[in-house]
Amino acid sequence: MPSNIAPPSKLPRGGVVGVLMPRGTEPELAPLLPTLKRTEPQRLAEAINLLQALDVAVVHSEAVTLSKITPKTLLGGGVVARLAEAVQAHSLEVVMIDAVLSPRQQRELELVLQCKVVDRTGVILEIFASRARTAAGKLQVELAQLSYQQSRLVKLWSHLERQRATGKTGGPGERQLEIDKRLIKARLAKLRTELREVQQTRGLQRMARVRAQTPTVALVGYTNAGKSTLFNALVGAGTLMADALFATLDPLMRKLKLPSGLEIVLIDTVGFIADLPHELVEAFKATLEEVTTADLLLHIHDASNPEHEAQGADVRTVLAQIGAADKKILHVFNKLDVAQPEGSATFALPKGAVGVSAATGEGVSQLLNRVNELLQEGWHTLTVQVAAADGRRLAWLHAHGDVVGQELLDDQWTLQVKLRASDAAAWEKL
Ligand SMILES: Nc1nc2c(ncn2[C@@H]2O[C@H](COP(=O)(O)OP(=O)(O)OP(=O)(O)O)[C@@H](O)[C@H]2O)c(=O)[nH]1
Ligand SMILES: [Mg+2]
Structure with missing residues (x-):
């Protein structure tokens, strides 16, 4: 296969990278620049943040003003010459241009600069590939x-x-x-x-059936918010249900039992990024579908990031795009161990939100309790009687509901069970 069908640009792990952020007010420049509602220093920090998600060292970054577009290289000759000097001076292996480059511009810049050149979408694709x-x-x-x-x-x-x-x-x-x-x-x-x-593999279909019966909780949030770290902390705080199927088919999904006994499926997701290229929104629909079918979303915020509010707004935008805006959402502020707003000793949590540190475990068990409460909002509590020999119906109740009380009398169980409204209706028919 010819080389230009290989992935756009493989970034060397641990490599040395420079970032160039074009800016300008020319109307023809607008479609080429990210539409981030950010100040300039924030936009540059955001580009560097993306690269750091790929474990590369950013040693040079600058913003340059473009007064017009140079078709061959996007950037003007003077800027390119200065960039070539930076490549030499810092032995840069890769230069990221925080804009949209045409394939021709990318190739031309690689020739002149004598190093790999990658644009914003290229970097985002690499992050997704690595995740x-x-x-x-x-x-x-x-x-x-x-x-x-x-x-x-x-x-x-x-x-x-x-x-x-x-x-x-x-x-x-x-x-x-x-x-x-x-x-x-x-x-x-x-x-x-x-x-x-x-x-269509059978395992995945069985997994889908289990998920349909068990409340699912999906972690969403901006990239680097700490979703995966929190996912592991939550799995550790609950009781992991040994389910080889989940472990082998999807390492980002775990079945676990909350301290109350309620079983849930917990799902980690890939991080959201502002200005997600539409190719990605389409291709990741399946991943995002996990989010649209979940019973509860945990929106994880990085409380230590000064831009967490803008990031939270970006996540809400993407959630709306994939049709998940109306989901039940619990806002979780993570990294409390390092969140230090100016002049105040503790992080001010918005109303209804939960604060945690996935790193230290602070707040994690309270979070599980809150998840439990939210999942059971609107559930029905039934008192039912089942013959002790009726293993099938007993198993059904334990699998679908939260058995909060039980008493055995003359081979007859009397159980108090919390059930989802749909399950309560299904029970009546069973
Ligand atoms: N200090 C501190 N660091 C944390 C905490 N939680 C996560 N981190 C760090 O934040 C970085 C990102 O954590 P991840 O769990 O990979 O973040 P993520 O949201 O899964 O990121 P993506 O998968 O890229 O979307 C890692 O270096 C973690 O060690 C926390 O509570 N406190
Ligand atoms: Mg992650």
Whole structure:
């Protein structure tokens, strides 16, 4: 396969990176820049934050003003020359341009700067690639990367076609593009088939059934908020239900028992990022669907990040985009151990929110209790009688509900059970 069908740009782990943040007021620049509602220093910090999620060292960063777009390199000659000096001076292996680059601009910049060049979407794709754990997740990332490249190839292609129309020739590059387009198309079709097959495996279907019966709680939040750390802390504080199926098929999903005895499925998700490229929103629909079907969302905020409010707003935007805006949400402020707002000793929690430190375990058991309460809001408490020999119905009650009281008298159990409204109705029919 030709090299330009490889992932856009592999960033070296532990590598040395520079960030360049173009800014400008030219209208034609607008579609190329992130639409973040951030101040400039915040936007630069955000770009660096993205790279740090990939364990690379950012040693040089700057904001540059573009008064016009230079088609070949996006950046003007003076900026490129200065950037080339920075590449030399800091031995940069990669330069991230916090904007949208065309494939041609990317290649041109790589030639001039003599190092890898990656744009914002490229970095985000790499973050998702590094986070994908399951077979389905990996396939989805590859799909996203390919459709990203396809859209860029198509842009380049139509550009060349315009050139041909004005009398300039396309030449061998044009033929290569045609081949690349066909290869990508074939690979995309194959990936889609593989993804369908993976999703149809019996294990995944059984897992979906278990999830449908058990309340599910999904952790969502901005990248780096501490979701995965908190996921592990919560799994440690509850009782992990040994379920090999969950462990092997999806390391980001665990079945556990809360201290009250209520069983839940806890789901970690990939972090949200402002300005999520639409290729990713599409390709990650399956991952995000976990969120739309959950009974409760824990929106994890990084209380130690001075931008946590803007990040929280971005997460709400994405939740709305995927149709999860009306979900029951508990706001959880994490990293309380390092959150130190100016002039006050403790972090001021918004009303109804819970504060935790996934690192120290502070607040984690209170969080589980709050999750328990919220999940059981609107549940019905029934008093039922079941023959002690009726193992099937007893097992059903324990699997679906929270048995809060029980008494055995003459081979007959009297149980107090909390059940979801739908389960209470199902019980009547059982
Ligand atoms: N001090 C402190 N650090 C924390 C806490 N929770 C998480 N971290 C750190 O924050 C960083 C990000 O944590 P993760 O759990 O990977 O964050 P995430 O939300 O899963 O990130 P993505 O998967 O990229 O969305 C790690 O370096 C953690 O060690 C906390 O309570 N206190
Ligand atoms: Mg994570």
